[in-house]
Amino acid sequence: MPTPRDFSANHQRLIDAASALFFRDGINATGIAAVAEFAGVSKMTLYAHFASKDELIVAFLDKRNERWDAAVQQTLASNESPAAQLLGLFDLHQQWLREGGWRGCPYVNSAAEFPDRTHPVRLAVDRHKRGVKRHLLDLAEAAGLSNPQTLVRRIFMLLEGAFLTGALENDDSVFLIAKDLAAELITAAQSA
Structure with missing residues (x-):
């Protein structure tokens, strides 16, 4: 079971990954799967943090x-x-x-x-x-x-x-x- 600390760390990792990829590749060209992979989490974890x-x-x-x-x-x-x-x-x-x-x-x-x-x-x-x-x-x-x-x-x-x-x-x-x-x-x- 993830702890609040894990949740917070994953949340920040996802934002950091999105930032890096959005800057490098553009927002529309960057898919959710790429952000999750770059952050080292599953798509399910990403959607637990962000609905869209x-x-x-x-x-x-x-x-x-x-x-x-x-x-x-x-x-x-x-x-x-x-x-x-x-x-x-x-x-x-x-x-x-x-x-x-x-x-x-x-x-x-x-x-x-x-x-x-x-x-x-x-x-x-x-x-x-x-x-x-x-x-x-x-x-x-x-x-x-x-x-x-x-x-x-x-x-x-x-x-x-x-x-x-x-x-x-x-x-x-x-x-x-x-x-x-x-x-x-x-x-x-x-x-x-």
């Missing part, structure tokens, strides 16, 4: 979002001013692109594979992206920057564009350009 592949995908995205939020908090703690914290998020995005093996953003990749905006996977993507924007807005407001909503939209576009371009070109130096542009936007918003 969609549920597994959402769990993978939500777990990654938890890790992302923790990394954001660590980045914010290591920078002094809200403006410096905003710029620090460019460094964090750059680091995650490298650590992700240049495979791009799993949320953007998931959105591309699930175009229906009402699908549970798309809702998980939207939760994450709204969270990124919320962090940016909180920092812009804390810094007392003028027109924070517009500034956040611009900075968000720079972050997303740098992540996608970096993945497409296998070149993270685009973050330096995006960060410089964001610094100019922040300076302009400080003096306005």
